Amino acid sequence: MITYLEAIREAQRQALENDPRVYIYGQDIGAFGGAFKATKNLAQSFPGRVLDSPISEDAMVGSAIGASLQGMRPIVEMQFADFSTVGFNQIVNQAATMFWRTGVPCPITIRLPSGGTPGSGPFHSQNLEALYAHYPGLILMTPATVEDAYSMLLEAVALDDPVIFCEHKYLYFHLKAESLPSEALPVGRARIARAGRDATVVTYSAMVHEALSAAEELSTQGWEIEVIDLRSIKPLDTDTVLASVARTGRILAVGEAWPWGGVTAEVLARVATDGFNLLDAPPMRLNSKDTPVPFHPNLWGTHRPTAQTIVSALRDLLRL
Amino acid sequence: MITYLEAIREAQRQALENDPRVYIYGQDIGAFGGAFKATKNLAQSFPGRVLDSPISEDAMVGSAIGASLQGMRPIVEMQFADFSTVGFNQIVNQAATMFWRTGVPCPITIRLPSGGTPGSGPFHSQNLEALYAHYPGLILMTPATVEDAYSMLLEAVALDDPVIFCEHKYLYFHLKAESLPSEALPVGRARIARAGRDATVVTYSAMVHEALSAAEELSTQGWEIEVIDLRSIKPLDTDTVLASVARTGRILAVGEAWPWGGVTAEVLARVATDGFNLLDAPPMRLNSKDTPVPFHPNLWGTHRPTAQTIVSALRDLLRL
Amino acid sequence: MLQSAEMPRHTVKASDFSETYRRAFRWMLLARTTEEKIASVFRSGGKITGGVFLGKGQEAISVATGIALRNGDIFAPLIRDQAGRLAFGESLLDCTLTYLGARSGPMRGRDGNVHRGRPLEGLLPMISHLGAMISVVNGMLMAHRFQGKKNTVGAASLGDGATSTGAFHESINQAAVENLPLVLVVTNNQYAYSTPNDRQFACADLVDKAIGYGIRGHSVDGTDLGACLRVIGSAVELARQGEGPQLVVATNLRLVGHGEHDDAHYIAPHLKEMPLGRDSLAVAEAELLQNAWADSETIEGWTRDSISQVEKAIAHSLREPSPDPATEDWCALSSRHLAEGLSSNGSRG
Amino acid sequence: MLQSAEMPRHTVKASDFSETYRRAFRWMLLARTTEEKIASVFRSGGKITGGVFLGKGQEAISVATGIALRNGDIFAPLIRDQAGRLAFGESLLDCTLTYLGARSGPMRGRDGNVHRGRPLEGLLPMISHLGAMISVVNGMLMAHRFQGKKNTVGAASLGDGATSTGAFHESINQAAVENLPLVLVVTNNQYAYSTPNDRQFACADLVDKAIGYGIRGHSVDGTDLGACLRVIGSAVELARQGEGPQLVVATNLRLVGHGEHDDAHYIAPHLKEMPLGRDSLAVAEAELLQNAWADSETIEGWTRDSISQVEKAIAHSLREPSPDPATEDWCALSSRHLAEGLSSNGSRG
Numbered sequence A, B: 001m002i003t004y005l006e007a008i009r010e011a012q013r014q015a016l017e018n019d020p021r022v023y024i025y026g027q028d029i030g031a032f033g034g035a036f037k038a039t040k041n042l043a044q045s046f047p048g049r050v051l052d053s054p055i056s057e058d059a060m061v062g063s064a065i066g067a068s069l070q071g072m073r074p075i076v077e078m079q080f081a082d083f084s085t086v087g088f089n090q091i092v093n094q095a096a097t098m099f100w101r102t103g104v105p106c107p108i109t110i111r112l113p114s115g116g117t118p119g120s121g122p123f124h125s126q127n128l129e130a131l132y133a134h135y136p137g138l139i140l141m142t143p144a145t146v147e148d149a150y151s152m153l154l155e156a157v158a159l160d161d162p163v164i165f166c167e168h169k170y171l172y173f174h175l176k177a178e179s180l181p182s183e184a185l186p187v188g189r190a191r192i193a194r195a196g197r198d199a200t201v202v203t204y205s206a207m208v209h210e211a212l213s214a215a216e217e218l219s220t221q222g223w224e225i226e227v228i229d230l231r232s233i234k235p236l237d238t239d240t241v242l243a244s245v246a247r248t249g250r251i252l253a254v255g256e257a258w259p260w261g262g263v264t265a266e267v268l269a270r271v272a273t274d275g276f277n278l279l280d281a282p283p284m285r286l287n288s289k290d291t292p293v294p295f296h297p298n299l300w301g302t303h304r305p306t307a308q309t310i311v312s313a314l315r316d317l318l319r320l
Numbered sequence C, D: 001m002l003q004s005a006e007m008p009r010h011t012v013k014a015s016d017f018s019e020t021y022r023r024a025f026r027w028m029l030l031a032r033t034t035e036e037k038i039a040s041v042f043r044s045g046g047k048i049t050g051g052v053f054l055g056k057g058q059e060a061i062s063v064a065t066g067i068a069l070r071n072g073d074i075f076a077p078l079i080r081d082q083a084g085r086l087a088f089g090e091s092l093l094d095c096t097l098t099y100l101g102a103r104s105g106p107m108r109g110r111d112g113n114v115h116r117g118r119p120l121e122g123l124l125p126m127i128s129h130l131g132a133m134i135s136v137v138n139g140m141l142m143a144h145r146f147q148g149k150k151n152t153v154g155a156a157s158l159g160d161g162a163t164s165t166g167a168f169h170e171s172i173n174q175a176a177v178e179n180l181p182l183v184l185v186v187t188n189n190q191y192a193y194s195t196p197n198d199r200q201f202a203c204a205d206l207v208d209k210a211i212g213y214g215i216r217g218h219s220v221d222g223t224d225l226g227a228c229l230r231v232i233g234s235a236v237e238l239a240r241q242g243e244g245p246q247l248v249v250a251t252n253l254r255l256v257g258h259g260e261h262d263d264a265h266y267i268a269p270h271l272k273e274m275p276l277g278r279d280s281l282a283v284a285e286a287e288l289l290q291n292a293w294a295d296s297e298t299i300e301g302w303t304r305d306s307i308s309q310v311e312k313a314i315a316h317s318l319r320e321p322s323p324d325p326a327t328e329d330w331c332a333l334s335s336r337h338l339a340e341g342l343s344s345n346g347s348r349g
Ligand SMILES: Cc1ncc(C[n+]2csc(CCOP(=O)(O)OP(=O)(O)O)c2C)c(N)n1
Pocket: A027, A055, A057, A079, A083, A086, C079, C080, C128, C129, C130, C158, C159, C160, C161, C162, C163, C165, C189, C191, C192, C193, C254, C258
């Protein structure tokens, strides 16, 4: 069995092994192996290619951009996604605009340990995919499975564009697979995580598993819910979403991020504009509450969507 | 006649005059009066209360937060909205979370000279309202008129919460009014900028004027387009939007920002979820292109929506 | 409790150094006792979620900061400042209620552990982003200046690692330009999480940074309480007298893991043998005895007293109710009428 | 053109100082002539949109940076580096095509004026956010190290104002920790836009910052070409030999507005009378004559040559087509198949 976190480590090991242009840069990722151990033993196996950085997110990203212009393939680990706000400018203004301005690609991968876990609080739980997706020039990967964590990270490194890789901390240890895949869907293609008939849930990252539990529960009552795992939220696979809605006529978009804007708004806007006539009922969305992510597990459990709130939203949707 | 820019200056003068807690902080805003002259003569009239800052956006915002906790009402001027990315962390993680964490309000106003003008290029043209609106704890004002620039800025300073005030540079000198208002709609209420019958355009800031021109043109052909100026995009006045859609049955959301996410996605998602049955046709949206904002006027004019592209989108919408 | 009874908050500086030393020592003792208890509750499982970050070894520099401040001053502690918090006037209950996630704590379960604070009482609740609190202190001091409040001081704590942040630089420069009474206390405990100094900075001594900002720098042995009291005391005094920002760099060693999840195996053994590797609490106790400022019986009494205070605070806190999501106010704005989606239970913006 | 013919790019350092001085002077002259022409085209209206930011007075320090670099080195110029760009090897046409918004320029109308560059040739296209280019240079130097490329140097320009940015701090510290061959040339021209030094920093001299990073600092009179050539030359040499980052601080005065829209009325008159207020081009010309390194006839010839080059470049650029939105590729990704909305003409994401 291999965990989501181990898959990320394994992808990095592969990348280092197969491509001499790859190096990893981040706080405490060298001998220590990273705050979550995503780079455990990699510094030892690849001397000089897994480098501890100072606590300087802006310079971390800036230097990765420079190295990429000179032909390297840096992976930057943010200790937590939340700290990328201090490296924000380099990501959105330097990396994201480089190819368009100069014609020279900027192949960097920025790993963001994202999302909430109990007791992590407002500054170690954030889901920032919508921020980065808003900017032109970035690719946003949001793997929900062990297999995708592995294969998408390898693809992120191989791509010529800057990739924001949102890996979910809640899945690090919980989620396990038998083995790592040798094939994968191409980036930009969503996955039907569960086929259904009565309604479509479109989601990504950790919420895929909440949606699957919800679908499981409803199936005991005769409802067949289709669950779509977007895999990457930019590009966002509108075609797969629309094809599903064509089958089910109903859609609920679920995201762990805050309610204003974000993935659920983008999904519903696309479905409403391009798939209006496929809808048998008003589309719905479910996000976290519009407050910072709370520290206390009691509050945290209510702040984000869960299988239960998804079930209840789906009941509403099916009733409409 | 008074311009949009003069209205902003006048509001700041009023705020300084009426409230000893107000001060203004930003680069070159003192004796020099600011890059756009939004604070011209204010340092002279209010000695010691209009302070030049070092080129330190993070510390500018951080210090304003601190001062607000001690009872002041700081206004921070970013020289361009684009540079707020370097003060991003203090805005979204310190200011936006303060009240929720501590119960102590954080009344700061951050002025973002926003939006494109010809020749300003990728780093002096950005519309960042969607970024800030995604975070809980912030109020996002996007005035489209001289009157709103004035009255909403005064309200921003009076409010107990952090306000991101997106003033549009394209309107600074072009837009004029006879006089300043003594009354205004409350914050959070949208305005029907032009009443109509056949379709609703929902927009904000400089795009309101493009939409009005488009409506003007279509009215010569017998179409009556309702134009809604959101005024603030968070809170976003869904009620006014839905009431309009109830009348027209058709909606086009227009924004100058990038296409992934943003105001148009949020507006359409709300209309689709809460106003689905009001719609006679699929909703539509129009944004800028998904690239950085180009420098050359030829490109710039095509990158953002204009009266012409709005007209053509509306023709499509009316045909549906 | 000792805090309110025997040791009034923000006592005016005792003319008698030994008296100050004793007071400081007692806060250190209380801090250590508190943190040991917190750690043991954490290890026993189930009661404390989230990280537990301790200040073991850093009590001397921390308490010296807290004790040098007085009513009306500002303090922005970081993760290793239990001693300084107590000396500044934070109640022990604020600490235990927050760690235990009680609804009645100052953060009401919304944030936890070291993130607590009370801004209206001058105690800032840290956000996690390192370096971000300093400019907030600057702004509070600017407000004091606008308001004609004189002779206040703001102190901010920082680690060696946090000196690499852009926020550190912008805010110390801002304080220098505005000539603010900021005392920035950098504790160089040789590591930032697992990262040693030589991967963090390249100057010979962090205090060398002061000259580049045109401010005064002070060095101090962070394991020596007496030195900390004197150096921080005079830095605070200089700031109070209008001499502008003061940078204090204390040298010591982190005697625990970065957090309680970390066994700190990476700490170079030779550092533990060096003078900087001493435990400031043990050093202070020895000093007390040697100078006959306290005898061992007195110290034992203080220890018993600390334990009893901590036990009481923990017991009280354990009985307090947790936050209840159903009655929680999910509103991030003070202007409630402008908040979105309050009634819709998260189902839209 | 002079650039390719008489002055090969990245000429190996002339052993003869007077020869280097002459070369440098000619680049300065060409830069000044270019900028004067750009300004006049701008003032005549209609041809140049956006800001025009000139380097008048800063040619000496800028050219000294460009000329000290050689093939394989990196240069990150800022807004006042026309002279350094030319000396580094940027063609005059890259400048004029960009200012005139030609489709055939390196930025293809997507960005303008001083934002041009060619990263594959080591010339970085600046983004506006001050301080942001330094760490990019660091990364390019780290790449050289990974790739075993030896003895390359990266230079970045900065103003006094930009030293207040967090990006400056993080990147100079990063270069120090990695011991990178970075030469950071800070031109203290007394103002950042309208903001004088005393509202920007409080240290006696910006070069004092070097010690706080553990790197070498150098001061130079930015109005004296000879001094600039020597000081930058030796800083670059030190970096090349593995001595780590070098901070050079040049002192001068901005002799124009911040941009051509700015009359710079705020510049304190007494500064103009001080030695730092001298025009480095005039000083260099006087020096050439005094040392008999060139006579006035030769200089006149150079001037005529500069004018003719500039006229040609402008004339050529004016004839070049503007970008055409219809044929423009609205795709921000190099991986086209992953771009969204390419066919939908902006009507959705
Ligand atoms: C901007 C930012 N980046 C990364 C982190 C993650 N982080 C938390 S504590 C820490 C180490 C801090 O080291 P130091 O400043 O020396 O303080 P110490 O823990 O030694 O007291 C790191 C990297 C953070 N909190 N903020």
